[in-house]
Amino acid sequence: MSNNQLESIHVMPGLFCNYTCTHCVNDSGPKMTKKISVNEIERVQNDIIEYKPKMLQFSGGESSFYDLEINQLVKVHPELESCEVVLTSNGWYGKSSELTQKTLNKFDKISKIILSFDVFHGNEAKIDYLENIKEYARNKKINLVVSFCISSPLDLIKAKTVLQDIDIPVIYQRVDSVGRAKSNNLGYNFPVFDKEVLKQTCPNINCLSFVPDKGFSICCGNLMFNGNNTEIYHKSALEHFESQFFKGLKSKTFGQLLEERNIPESQLKAQHSSACSLCEFIHCGELQ
Amino acid sequence: MPYNKNVLLSLIVGYGLFATPTLAEDFIKSVPEESTSSLISLIKEKETQISKGELEKWQGKLSFDDEELVEALVNAKLYDIINAEIFVRSLEEKEVFDLSEIIKNADITRARQAIAATVD
Numbered sequence: 583m584s585n586n587q588l589e590s591i592h593v594m595p596g597l598f599c600n601y602t603c604t605h606c607v608n609d610s611g612p613k614m615t616k617k618i619s620v621n622e623i624e625r626v627q628n629d630i631i632e633y634k635p636k637m638l639q640f641s642g643g644e645s646s647f648y649d650l651e652i653n654q655l656v657k658v659h660p661e662l663e664s665c666e667v668v669l670t671s672n673g674w675y676g677k678s679s680e681l682t683q684k685t686l687n688k689f690d691k692i693s694k695i696i697l698s699f700d701v702f703h704g705n706e707a708k709i710d711y712l713e714n715i716k717e718y719a720r721n722k723k724i725n726l727v728v729s730f731c732i733s734s735p736l737d738l739i740k741a742k743t744v745l746q747d748i749d750i751p752v753i754y755q756r757v758d759s760v761g762r763a764k765s766n767n768l769g770y771n772f773p774v775f776d777k778e779v780l781k782q783t784c785p786n787i788n789c790l791s792f793v794p795d796k797g798f799s800i801c802c803g804n805l806m807f808n809g810n811n812t813e814i815y816h817k818s819a820l821e822h823f824e825s826q827f828f829k830g831l832k833s834k835t836f837g838q839l840l841e842e843r844n845i846p847e848s849q850l851k852a853q854h855s856s857a858c859s860l861c862e863f864i865h866c867g868e869l870q
Numbered sequence: 871m872p873y874n875k876n877v878l879l880s881l882i883v884g885y886g887l888f889a890t891p892t893l894a895e896d897f898i899k900s901v902p903e904e905s906t907s908s909l910i911s912l913i914k915e916k917e918t919q920i921s922k923g924e925l926e927k928w929q930g931k932l933s934f935d936d937e938e939l940v941e942a943l944v945n946a947k948l949y950d951i952i953n954a955e956i957f958v959r960s961l962e963e964k965e966v967f968d969l970s971e972i973i974k975n976a977d978i979t980r981a982r983q984a985i986a987a988t989v990d
Contacts (some may be wrong), residue, residue: 612924729981735957736965738972748915756948759899773956774911852915855953 588819590637590789591630592802593618593655595648597794600674601707602844603700605731605763608793608807610643617643618794626792627658629819634661639789641670649688656691666693669727673697676711682718694725696753699745712748713798726750731757736773758858760804769853776855779836780847785857787832790819798822800831803864827865836860871898874906881913887922900929908955927959939966942973947980 599610612763618626630638638659640652646669659665669692675685686692697715699707712728719726728750730741738754745752759769784800791802799806799815799822806815816822830839836857840847843864854860871879879891880950895918901909909928913920929959932940936958943954 663924735943735969735973736961739965739968742968742972751979753979772949773953773960774915774964776910776953 588633588635588788588790590639591626591633591635591819592639592641592789592791593626594643594791594793594802595645595651595655597643598646598647599672600640600647601644601675603672603698603762604699604766605733605768607758607761607763607803608643609761614643616794617790619650619788622792623651623654623792625818625840626655629790629798630655630659633790633819634659635665635790637666637668639668639670644674644676645669645671646685653688653690656689661818662691664747667691668694668696669700673699673707673711676707676715678715679717682714686718686722692722692724694727695719697726697728697750698729698730699728709744709748712750716748716750721860727753729753729755731755731763733757733768736867751798756856758803758856759795759834759853760858762809764808769859770856772852772855774852775850776852779855779857779860781835782857783835784831784861790822800828801858801861803858805865807860809866814865829863837862839864872903874903874910875901878906878910878913881910882925885913885917885920887920887925897925897929898976905932905955908952911952912956914940932958935966935970938972939973942970946973948973 587788588626594608595616597608597610598612598617599606599614600612602611612736638656640648642648645652652669656662656667667689669689675681695715697707697712699712716726718724728745728748730737730745730752732738732741732754741752741754756770757763757768763769786800786802789802791806792798793802793806793815796806797815797817798819801814805811813825814827816825822828830842834842845864850860854863878901879894882888882897883891883894887896895954905928909925917945932955939958940951940954943949943957944951949957961969
């Protein structure tokens with residue numbers, strides 16, 4: 583992959599979170615202590631310098647607890663002025679204007695905050711918190727959006743009740759059956775198998791994710807967090823780009839990958855309708 | 871009888887959803903032609919779970935509002951057309967109205983399937 587093709591490097595600096603959302607993909611929570619090590623920070627820095635991604639994305643855990651690690655990664659970007667730095671956060675600090683400033687001022691650069699606001703999936707942030715964050719974002723010229731996960735289109739009705747007056751752009755995301763969402767049976771509900779997914783390629787192909795204790799992978803979901811699929815992540819971006827796993831996903835649709843492995847379409851069920859669930863099925867033989 | 875209707879007939883008789891082929895044929899006549907493919911997909915996938923009661927909501931054409939919601943769900947990339955029809959047929963009238971209002975009027979965007987929720 584040449585430098586200009588890697589749109590984004592996405593880092594999960596640690597899995598500690600003050601909330602225990604029922605749909606969390608990587609089981610983050612108050613008891614999770616795993617975080618990016620000094621050695622791993624150096625490895626990620628090397629690849630940020632090498633690939634100069636247009637975007638650096640940080641999620642978690644709760645990203646706002648990892649300002650030191652995030653600042654260390656951001657500062658090495660050779661073209662930082664034109665790089666978008668995006669935090670995905672649960673917005674806990676919005677309970678007061680002071681706390682919002684104290685928390686977010688610790689970051690050297692924030693271009694965009696994606697507030698993961700899943701009130702109906704166990705996120706404890708209150709709607710009032712958004713006002714303080716909105717005010718902060720406006721003053722600092724930070725792009726702010728709210729994202730929420732849905733298990734069914736009917737969740738949009740619940741979301742509207744909560745989000746209708748906030749005046750912040752809203753994006754939604756279908757929940758995939760991964761991590762705690764899988765154990766809580768919150769995966770997006772498809773009545774029958776959606777054949778459109780066979781024409782798709784990996785939706786994340788130009789974004790490389792880094793997960794502590796694992797490494798780099800274009801997978802930030804099912805294969806990374808369901809089971810122990812060591813062949814899908816690597817120590818460096820280059821090693822990953824040269825892997826069979828990456829090359830297969832880069833060049834083939836899921837339909838082609840199924841054909842290559844002689845898996846008949848008749849084996850596919852409704853739960854394989856999302857790209858990530860189908861990818862997991864293709865690489866693991868079954869949903870784990 | 872068109873090919874799809876014959877397939878549907880053999881499925882619902884084969885899975886024992888109606889006591890006789892005649893009763894099954896009566897039911898099939900009430901299923902609109904354009905819904906036959908969706909119903910076949912549903913029965914094939916839910917072969918051991920689907921009941922006669924669940925089939926009843928397939929009788930009759932979709933209303934104009936239902937059809938609009940099907941189209942909106944597909945455009946919003948929430949479902950393909952078959953899943954959208956199955957989903958809409960499971961909704962109450964008020965849910966169809968509320969959901970249509972949101973999908974058509976709200977300023978919402980679908981995120982790419984990545985943890986960081988990058989917009990498509």
